[in-house]
Amino acid sequence: MAEFVTVETESGICRITLNRPEVMNALNRGLRRDLTVALRAGWSSRVIVLTGAGRGFCSGQDLTDAEGLDEAGFEATLNDEYVPMIRAITDAPVPVIAAVNGVAAGAGANLALACDLVIATGSASFIQAFARIGLIPDAGGTSFLPRRVGLQRAMGAALLAEPVSAGQAEAWGMIWQAVPDERFADVVAARASQLARGPTGAFAALKQALRGAFDQPLEAQLALEARLQAVCGASADFREGVAAFQEKRAPRFTGQ
C-alpha cells in the first residue's frame, strides 16, 4: 500500500497524485519509492497522469531528508532512487502527462519535464531552484531543459534559478500548454481521455523515436522510423484507423 502517492485507475487512465501537500510534495525517499512503483504499475494502463495534492506540484528533494549525505550518499541517491523514477516516465510505453497544478521546483520541475506532455495551470511556475542551494539541475534537467528550450534559456533558468511562469514556459516550448486555472482540470481530463482512446502501440513507437531523436544521426533515425513503422503498419490499430477513415467514423483503437 502506497504511503505517499494515491493512484486511481479508470477507463485506461492511471492518475497518480503526489501526496505530501504539507511540504508541497517534496520528494523524500518514501515518495520516490512509491512514485516509481506506481509509475511502473501504470505502464499497463493507456495513459498516466501525474499531478500533486494541494497547492503545489512538487518542491523537489525534501531538504530535511538529504541532511548528512556525503558525496557517495548523494551519488547513490541519484543513481538508485532518482534515475529509476525518471526512467519509469521516459521508458513508459504509454504517454505520461504532467498535470502541473502549482509550483514545480528543483527535481519537481524536472519530474514534470520528464513527462511526454506537460499541461500547467496558469498560476503554476517552474523553478530550477538548484543553484539557490549550491547544486546543479538533476533528475534529467540538464538533458530535458536545453532540448526543450535551447541552451541560452536553459542557462538562464539554471543560473538565475528564478520562477518561470506557466505562460512563459509555454511560450518557450518548455511545456505543451498553460491553461487558465478554472479550466485546468477539464483540459487535463479531456487530454487524458483522448490519449487513452488512442493507438497505444503507435504511441509507444513514437515515444521511442522522438525521445532518441537528438542522439541519433539522420541515417539511424530514418532506419529506426522504418523499423517502428513496419510494426505499426502491421497492427490492428492501423487497419482500424484506415477503416474508420474510409467509413467516415471515429476509430476504435484497442492498442493491438
Ligand code: T3D
Ligand atoms: O540527492 C539529493 O538529495 C540531491 C537532489 C536534489 C534535487 C533537488 O530537488 S534540489 C532542490 C530542492 N528544492 C528546493 O530547493 C525548493 C525549496 N522550496 C521552495 O523554494 C519553496 O518552498 C517553493 C518555491 C517550492 C514554494 O514556496 P511557497 O512560498 O509557496 O511555500 P513555502 O512556504 O516555502 O513551503 C510550504 C511548506 O513546504 C513549508 O513548510 P512549513 O514552513 O509550512 O512547515 C516549506 O518548508 C515546505 N517545503 C517546501 N519545499 C520543501 C519543503 N520542505 C522540504 N523540502 C522542500 N524541498
